[in-house]
Amino acid sequence: MAATIAAAVTGRRTLHVDDGIAVPAEAGCVVTVAFEGRYVWSFQPGRDSRGGVVAWPAALRPRLRGVTRLTLADPADGRVHLDEEVAFGSGSDRLDLADAHGHPLAVNKVGNLTRVFGETDGAVRVEILRATARVLDDLCEHGGVGAFLSYGCLLGAVREGRMIGTDCDADVCYLSDRRSPAEVILESYRLERVMRARGWGTVRMSGGDFKVLIKLADGRTVYVDVFVGFTVGETFYLLGNRSGRLPREAVVPTTTIRLEGVELAAPADPEAVLGFVYGPHWRVPDPAFKFTDPPDGVRRLDGWLRGTREALPEWNLLFRTRGDELPRKGSAFATWVRHRVHRGDVVAELGCGLGRDAAYFARHGHPVLAYDISPDARSHTAKRLRRVHRRGGAESVVRRLVLDELRTVAVTGAEIALSAERRHLYARRLVDVVGDEARRNLWRLARTALDGGDGSLFLELAAEGPLPARPEGLSRRLDPDQVVAEIEAAGGHVLHRHLGIGRDLFDEPDPWTCRLQVTWRKP
Numbered sequence: 001m002a003a004t005i006a007a008a009v010t011g012r013r014t015l016h017v018d019d020g021i022a023v024p025a026e027a028g029c030v031v032t033v034a035f036e037g038r039y040v041w042s043f044q045p046g047r048d049s050r051g052g053v054v055a056w057p058a059a060l061r062p063r064l065r066g067v068t069r070l071t072l073a074d075p076a077d078g079r080v081h082l083d084e085e086v087a088f089g090s091g092s093d094r095l096d097l098a099d100a101h102g103h104p105l106a107v108n109k110v111g112n113l114t115r116v117f118g119e120t121d122g123a124v125r126v127e128i129l130r131a132t133a134r135v136l137d138d139l140c141e142h143g144g145v146g147a148f149l150s151y152g153c154l155l156g157a158v159r160e161g162r163m164i165g166t167d168c169d170a171d172v173c174y175l176s177d178r179r180s181p182a183e184v185i186l187e188s189y190r191l192e193r194v195m196r197a198r199g200w201g202t203v204r205m206s207g208g209d210f211k212v213l214i215k216l217a218d219g220r221t222v223y224v225d226v227f228v229g230f231t232v233g234e235t236f237y238l239l240g241n242r243s244g245r246l247p248r249e250a251v252v253p254t255t256t257i258r259l260e261g262v263e264l265a266a267p268a269d270p271e272a273v274l275g276f277v278y279g280p281h282w283r284v285p286d287p288a289f290k291f292t293d294p295p296d297g298v299r300r301l302d303g304w305l306r307g308t309r310e311a312l313p314e315w316n317l318l319f320r321t322r323g324d325e326l327p328r329k330g331s332a333f334a335t336w337v338r339h340r341v342h343r344g345d346v347v348a349e350l351g352c353g354l355g356r357d358a359a360y361f362a363r364h365g366h367p368v369l370a371y372d373i374s375p376d377a378r379s380h381t382a383k384r385l386r387r388v389h390r391r392g393g394a395e396s397v398v399r400r401l402v403l404d405e406l407r408t409v410a411v412t413g414a415e416i417a418l419s420a421e422r423r424h425l426y427a428r429r430l431v432d433v434v435g436d437e438a439r440r441n442l443w444r445l446a447r448t449a450l451d452g453g454d455g456s457l458f459l460e461l462a463a464e465g466p467l468p469a470r471p472e473g474l475s476r477r478l479d480p481d482q483v484v485a486e487i488e489a490a491g492g493h494v495l496h497r498h499l500g501i502g503r504d505l506f507d508e509p510d511p512w513t514c515r516l517q518v519t520w521r522k523p
Contacts (some may be wrong), residue, residue: 007509018054024072030288031081034071036098039118039166042075042288043105058314059113063105064088064322066095075287080259101219108168109290111313115220118165122260125163128222130264131214132170135224136265138198140254145174148254148265150227150238151277157259158270159283166287169223172265176230176249181304184230185407191226191405203375204400206306207407209239228305235297238277239305243297247274306405311433312373314474319376323354330360331513333428333460333515338364340456340517346420346464348449350401350442351430353505355381361426362393369416403438403445413448425449425457429505431483432462433475439483443490444469450520455516456495459483462500465512475505480514490497492518 021033023045031054033041041057048054058063065088072081089094097105104119117125132153139147149157151171156164174191178184185207192202192210201213203223211223227239229251236246250272257266267273274282278289334357341347347361352370358381362368370381378398385396399415402408418424423448431439446457464477484494495517502513 013338020053020141022047023052025053026079027081028073028074028076028079030075030286032071032073032075032287035068035072035095036169037069037071038097038104039106039287040097040496042166044288047108047290048288057107057111057113059111059321060107063097063113064095066093068095068097075285084492103218103220105453106166106168108166113314114166114168116166116168117163123428124216124218124220125260125500126262127216128214128333129163129259129264133262133264134174135200135212135226136172138195138200139172139174139226140190140265142198143174143194145176145187145191146252146265147172147174147226148267149257149259150252150267150273151225152302153259153264154266154270155256155274155278155282157257157264157266158274159285161258162260163496169225171225171227172227173227173267175248176228178230179232181207184228185305186225188226188228195226204237207405208305210419236276237297237301239301241291241293241298241301242277243294243301244276246272250276278506311474315374316376318474319354319374319380323380324517325506326354326356330357330363331428331507332503333357333458334360335428336515337424337426337458338366340420340458341366345423345455346416348416348419348423348425348429350403350425350445351433352381352398353377355384357426357428358396359384359388359393362388362396363391364393367394367420368396369419370396370398371412373400373402375400403434403441406441406444409441409445410448413445416445416449417451417453422454423449424455427458427463428460429475431459439486440490443492445488446518447491447520451491452521454521455519457492457516457520459516459518461514461516462501462504463512464516465499478514480516483514487516487518492520494518502509 007474016325023129027045030042030044031129032039041060043054065403067085067087070086071083098113099105105113105116105273106116108114110232136147139145146205150173150262153170156162176187178187188208190469194202195202195212203211205211210226212226214224216222229236229238235243237243250269251267253268254265255268256263257270343365346367346369347366348369350371352358352372354377358368358370362385368385378400382398389395401412431442450457462475462477462481480499487494498515500513502510504510
């Protein structure tokens with residue numbers, strides 16, 4: 001796992017992958033990183049270094065295997081700090097940083113490994129922009145809102161007349177006249193229904209934004225994010241996470257702007273909007289730019305329009321990079337649960353991950369409702385369940401569930417309650433990876449789904465014990481007494497409780513594991 005970085009960079013030692021990149025002494029405000037002459041990532045030494053070293057992005061680390069030409073450069077003046085062959089690990093093959101279609105990948109502004117516009121053919125960029133123009137037209141003509149280009153595409157259009165090379169998607173916004181968060185949410189869902197009726201695929205992100213899917217001729221799918229902007233009092237809020245003063249006349253009536261030859265709707269005063277979004281230095285290119293959002297505005301937008309998704313990128317990354325390490329057969333807890341329910345009972349798994357237990361229940365004749373927040377998890381689980389069904393397993397469906405989002409929780413609880421007379425909830429290693437509010441919403445969901453029926457909620461969680469236990473990474477250990485107290489306060493009744501040795505996410509031994517069987521049936 002060693003990456004040999006020349007003395008021209010460190011002057012002293014050989015770095016390892018976990019160390020990252022030593023900051024060149026002559027580095028400016030921003031450093032770009034390239035493999036084989038292709039852009040990969042940017043960082044700000046003053047912001048991102050620790051002890052003079054900048055760590056490799058989490059999404060990139062699993063791909064650092066083999067030999068490549070590493071270039072460190074200053075994007076402002078083109079000065080090159082390093083341009084040499086380096087070796088990651090012990091392999092001698094060339095490092096492969098490409099997707100399944102052979103397209104080069106880079107780390108985007110939110111830390112994901114993806115294909116950026118700088119490595120996208122000009123004809124494909126035009127294809128994306130023409131589709132974005134159709135999205136804007138549909139939002140205006142059929143949705144009845146003043147939608148316009150925003151964020152990176154607007155910045156590229158005003159500053160350079162072309163798409164920013166380090167960007168990877170298109171963003172549009174619309175100005176809402178609604179004054180309460182509830183009305184803003186209702187309008188956003190209405191617009192999503194309009195777009196679906198127009199034939200677009202969509203993915204809901206929060207109460208105030210959703211993605212429109214664009215299928216490209218080269219087989220790739222890109223997204224157009226549709227964000228709401230609205231005013232409360234004297235403050236203008238724009239998903240995601242911008243807030244402050246912006247006069248209405250800077251936004252509407254909309255005008256037009258050309259980007260790589262394509263005409264698109266734009267805000268009335270693009271420069272004022274860009275100053276609001278990026279700050280006073282928006283004209284200066286910064287491929288390592290990160291937003292610094294007002295904490296009060298972030299807190300209000302989180303409370304009004306969405307449940308927090310702070311760990312979602314980490315779960316998606318785990319499923320993408322370590323999914324082959326996760327066990328495939330049903331867990332011991334699933335076997336334990338199966339012997340406590342009747343064959344043919346519906347099992348609703350909350351937090352299904354890659355579907356090992358959902359598939360196990362389906363193979364044993366249980367119709368399965370599988371829920372997860374992660375799109376990577378849902379996609380993998382859906383494929384697995386389809387294979388099980390083709391081989392004679394029970395029918396199953398896969399749904400999105402965000403436990404921090406009360407709307408989703410209410411819909412999910414009602415869906416499960418109506419699914420069958422005999423139904424159960426199953427959640428293995430879920431309550432210990434979500435926050436306090438999500439856990440309280442889980443009890444609300446269980447009460448809705450199970451109240452008046454014969455079914456149970458089966459829980460397994462990493463428990464606190466009398467001796468230290470190995471850290472759980474994305475999870476934390478909970479006091480079983482606290483969990484039971486919360487359940488009872490929500491009207492649940494614990495039928496069975498067991499504390500003992502169990503297995504973690506990777507089926508490694510866990511000395512403190514708690515199993516609970518809970519019912520909302522009157523005792």
